[in-house]
Amino acid sequence: MEHIVIIGNGISGITAARHIRKLSDKKITIISAETEHFFSRTALMYIYMGHMKYEHTKPYEDSFWKKNRIDLKFGLVTAINTEHKSLQLENNENMQYDKLIVATGSISNKFGWKGQDLKSVIGLYSKQDLDQLEAIAPNNEVCQRAVVVGGGLIGIELAEMLHTRKIPVTFLVREERFWDGVLPRGDADMLGRHILSHGIDLRLNSNLSEITSDAHGNANGVIIAETGETISCNLVGLTAGVSPNIGLIKSTAIETDRGVLVNRYLETNVKDVYAIGDCAQQREPIGNRKPIEAVWYTGRMMGEALAQTICGNRMAYNPGHWFNSAKFFDIEYQTYGWVFATPKKGYAHFHWKHDDGQKCITIEYQEASNIFLGINTFGIRMRHEVFDRWLTEQRTTDYVIKNLKEANFDPEFYKTFEEEINNAYKYQFKMAYR
Amino acid sequence: MSTKTNSSMSLAKPDSQTLSKTQKIAVALGIVGLFIMALTLFNVDFPNKPLFLSLSLGLITAGTIMFSNNAYLTKQAGIKNDGVWFKSIASRGLWGWALGIVLTLFYIVLYFKAEWLGLAADGGANGGLVALFDPLSRLLNGGPASQWFVYGTLYTVAILVFGYKFMLKYRHNRYEQLRTISVMFFQLAFAFLIPEFMARLNSETFSLPYYDLKNIWPLNFYNFDKYRVDSMIEAGDIGLAFLIFGIVSIFVISPILTYKYGKRWYCSWVCGCGGLAETAGDPFRHLSDKSQFAWKVERWVVHSVVVFVTLMTTAVIYSYLGNDSSKYWLTKDVFLLGVAGLLTVVFALVMLFKRKELAKDAQYGAIGYFVIIMVLIGMHYFSGTKNVFLVDTYFLKSSYGFLIGAIFSGVIGVGFYPIFGNRVWCRFGCPMAAMLGFQQRLFSKFRITTNGGQCISCGNCSTYCEMGIDVRAYAQKGENIVRSSCVGCGICAAVCPRGVLKLENDSMNGRINSNDILLGNDVDLMDLVNQK
Known part of the structure; x- marks a missing residue:
């Protein structure tokens, strides 16, 4: 019986395993050094916030794996020998594989800051990171201030987490606006105001210069590059993005760049070795997508596609229309299709925002044809299926605005804003063509 | 899932959610209110019962309102589950157990030893706690209180004050607000006031049994007992109307509403048991077993x-x-x-x-x-x-x-x-829930829709499902949730951080869908796998 070994029990590896099991009778082993069972990484924040316990973040009961004959191995892989198709584990145990799936995920970025490896400097990616956070910042007596470096999705999550324990947070964002490498100005401005309204000390245009240390090797402050100001703190969160966790792979015959290089079939240069999820890097990017996509959804989709290939139905990873989601304190965000921070030439944005400062949308479209390319929606839930269909059908923005009600996914009895949006849209065009 | 709780990894006190000064005062007010009631159990005979009863209920109400205002209005609207699993009372800690034991003992005494609460022996005057409620009972139905009147009053007060708290907690969510107004109304009017007023109409020649009109068989399993049916028939047209309404609500009203809206129309909008669970019981919803x-x-x-x-x-x-x-x-x-x-x-x-x-x-x-x-x-x-x-x-x-x-x-x-x-x-x-649920599963337009491929399997929905439904198991497969036990409280959709869930009534076609491959991947692959 063919033995499929998967390194990494995140969403990519687990999805691949589940689908291989559905399609075949192969022997499946998943190795992880992080946790014994699969848990939802995206839910780590809720454990610290007290919304859930670790047990609740496990999407399957512990008995699920045995029932589905998926072997779980809790341990660290230290070496891969692709020639003999074998793995070595921490305790010198060897494991043979017929097919190997590398799904090792990411590690937090560190950009060579002075003091970045001090104690009480953490990232927020793994279960271990969370345990460390809990130890360093259990409450606002032990941790009197925290500094979060990096204005992206993980940074704002960490800020929100610390905020729930009433720990004052200084949030250093390199850019002019929060997450403005991704978000258009109107969206980013609204989020900036929302972050401030929660009492977070948001510092825009602020780079980290260095992290200072006390006598015990604990971080006790950061120095801001632009102003030279020192902010004393007991915790530094480095949340300036993640990069593929491929330390293990680099010493093997498997070709890497920033991530493990794969073709559209998620195959590496070595036969019978595949890579999926955060750690995989497409040799050629797909559409507007980045070659490395560290996103829950894409990890899952790669797992779905690869399972087909492994089970004899060779299939390219062919993601459909881009979508993503996040939550910034109280504001939910969904995106469908492509909305760039600044529209390229020939493209334009339509932006609507509500007076309460909690809702806005930005639509990107092609100016000449009025074709709809994507939407960012904040504070209003919208239907994935409807936008996916509209994108496939290449609907115009006029059509999308007119039919926006169809896409509404807010709970029943919620106030709706389609009419207001429609009026704003008409107004903008009237002004533009006057 | 493990049921052990409060094992936070903190080295120091895991419970950083201490009470604010205002909240402490509010708790003190409520406890004084409860203490007045407790004193009656020790046979303290208050001289001016209307005053002390008002004082007691008033303090409990004021305390809860003050506490809720401070807990929720000092923060922005949004999900308020911070520290839920760190609180002793909400995570089966010492306070949780203590409260559970006190409530349980109260119910045992209420059902089996009402005389300990001061219920009069035949013909005598009430004492203790029951006597404290006599003035209110006389005001409403003209007679002295019984243990059931005491219970009914406390039950209604609980739904009203904790309903208020719940509405503040979910003040960003109109579904939750309307639903809560609804249960508060039905409890106050249908379960409490109307039956008491009806009792007032009873005379030697005319008598109707106690009837909470929103209670439907089999929830009020006693509705067709001989004494009730006899008394309704003897009460002429009105009684007959009640009897017919009782039957019609089982065979006509309930099936139609359940078909259109799912069993939520009853369980989380009308029902008294549901009313208490959704208001006073809300802080405990995450304790249900999801296995x-x-x-x-x-x-x-x-x-x-x-x-x-x-x-x-x-x-x-x-x-x-x-x-x-x-x-x-x-x-x-x-x-x-x-x-x-x-x-x-x-x-x-x-x-x-x-x-x-x-x-x-x-x-x-x-x-x-x-x-x-x-x-x-x-x-x-x-x-x-x-x-x-x-x-x-x-x-x-x-x-x-x-x-x-x-x-x-x-x-x-x-x-x-x-x-x-x-x-x-x-x-x-x-x-009642089982029968409505059976219909909800098979003949109803209600479902919880999953939003394409947006689920991140975080588990908030499952954790906060009071009915113990593993909502995530469906959501992460992109499958609609059509479960007989779902009472449609809407909390899963509220706590979802990515806008994945929506309660809705839609056509029966495609209501139950099962997707192996979620939306977002290659369309061919989805077709291949899903259209088996």
């Missing part, structure tokens, strides 16, 4: 209760009907045939149209149906005038009342809120 095992137990227990209550009610009615069709058309035999016929029609329709959806459960359904029919036939051949199968029907009914009505719905159902969560009764014991 597959619990689901299995739930299905067996709750459906057994349905079978029991159906047979029990049939036996009770059967026992007081006559044999002579010339006196009244509804005789014992006609009634039995009617029940058997109705069940057969329902069973046949389900098997004809919904067999596939039921899958393996169809067998259990068939067995259940067979057992009931055999028992009905048995009733016909082996029953005397008062007895069914040599068992006194009164005994049948009183044991149901004791086991299900008192122990299950009260002692376990509410007493154990802080241990098993707030919907234990609704989930494992309520025959």
Whole structure:
């Protein structure tokens, strides 16, 4: 019986395993050094916030794996020998594989800051990171201030987490606006105001210069590059993005760049070795997508596609229309299709925002044809299926605005804003063509 | 999932959610209010009962309102679950257990030793706690209070004040707000005031039984008892109207509403048990057991209760009907045939149209149906005038009342809120919920829609499902949630951080969908895998 070994029990590896099991009778082993069972990484924040316990973040009961004959191995892989198709584990145990799936995920970025490896400097990616956070910042007596470096999705999550324990947070964002490498100005401005309204000390245009240390090797402050100001703190969160966790792979015959290089079939240069999820890097990017996509959804989709290939139905990873989601304190965000921070030439944005400062949308479209390319929606839930269909059908923005009600996914009895949006849209065009 | 709690990894005090000064004052007010009531149990005879009763209820209300305002209005609107699992009272810590034990003891005394609360022996005057409520009772229904009046008042106050708290907690969510206004209204008007006013209308020549009109059989399993039916018939047109309403609500109103809106129209918008669970019980909703095992137990227990209550009610009615069709058309035999016929029609329709959806459960359904029919036939051949199968029907009914009505719905159902969560009764014991749920699963437009491929499997929905539904298991497959136990409280959709869930009523087609490959991937792949 063919033995499929998967390194990494995140969403990519687990999805691949589940689908291989559905399609075949192969022997499946998943190795992880992080946790014994699969848990939802995206839910780590809720454990610290007290919304859930670790047990609740496990999407399957512990008995699920045995029932589905998926072997779980809790341990660290230290070496891969692709020639003999074998793995070595921490305790010198060897494991043979017929097919190997590398799904090792990411590690937090560190950009060579002075003091970045001090104690009480953490990232927020793994279960271990969370345990460390809990130890360093259990409450606002032990941790009197925290500094979060990096204005992206993980940074704002960490800020929100610390905020729930009433720990004052200084949030250093390199850019002019929060997450403005991704978000258009109107969206980013609204989020900036929302972050401030929660009492977070948001510092825009602020780079980290260095992290200072006390006598015990604990971080006790950061120095801001632009102003030279020192902010004393007991915790530094480095949340300036993640990069593929491929330390293990680099010493093997498997070709890497920033991530493990794969073709559209998620195959590496070595036969019978595949890579999926955060750690995989497409040799050629797909559409507007980045070659490395560290996103829950894409990890899952790669797992779905690869399972087909492994089970004899060779299939390219062919993601459909881009979508993503996040939550910034109280504001939910969904995106469908492509909305760039600044529209390229020939493209334009339509932006609507509500007076309460909690809702806005930005639509990107092609100016000449009025074709709809994507939407960012904040504070209003919208239907994935409807936008996916509209994108496939290449609907115009006029059509999308007119039919926006169809896409509404807010709970029943919620106030709706389609009419207001429609009026704003008409107004903008009237002004533009006057 | 592990049920051990409060094992935060903090080295220091895990509970950083200490009370604010205002919250401490609010708690003090509430405790003084409760203390006044407690004093009456030690036979303190307050001189001015209306004053002290108002003071007691007023302080409890003021304390809760003050606490809620400080807890929620000082923060921005949004999900307020910070620190839920760190709080002793909400995570089966010391305070949780203490509260559970106090509530349980209260229910035991209420149901079985009401005289300890000060209920008068025959003809005497009330003492203790019951006497404290006499003034209010006289005001509403003209007579002295009973332990049930005390209970009803406290129950209503709880739904009102904790309903207020809940509305502040979810002030960003209109579905939750409207639903809460609805349960508060039905409790205050239908369960509390109207029956008391009705009691006032009773005289020597005219008498109606206590009737909470929103209570529908089998929840009010006693509704067709001889004494009630007799008294309704004797009360002329109004009584008859009540009797007919009772029957119509089972066979017409409830099926129509459940078809259109799912069982939520009752369980989380109207019902008193649901009302208390959604308001006072809200802080305990995450304590429900989500394991597959619990689901299995739930299905067996709750459906057994349905079978029991159906047979029990049939036996009770059967026992007081006559044999002579010339006196009244509804005789014992006609009634039995009617029940058997109705069940057969329902069973046949389900098997004809919904067999596939039921899958393996169809067998259990068939067995259940067979057992009931055999028992009905048995009733016909082996029953005397008062007895069914040599068992006194009164005994049948009183044991149901004791086991299900008192122990299950009260002692376990509410007493154990802080241990098993707030919907234990609704989930494992309520025959009404089971019957509505059966219809919801098979003949209803209601479902919780999953938003394409947006689920991140975080588990908030499952954690906060009071009915112990593993919502995430469906959401992460992109599958709609169509479960008989879902009471449509809407909390899963509220706590979802990515906008994945929506309660809605839509067409029956494609209501139950199962996707192996989620939206977002290659369309060909989705087709290939999903269109088996």
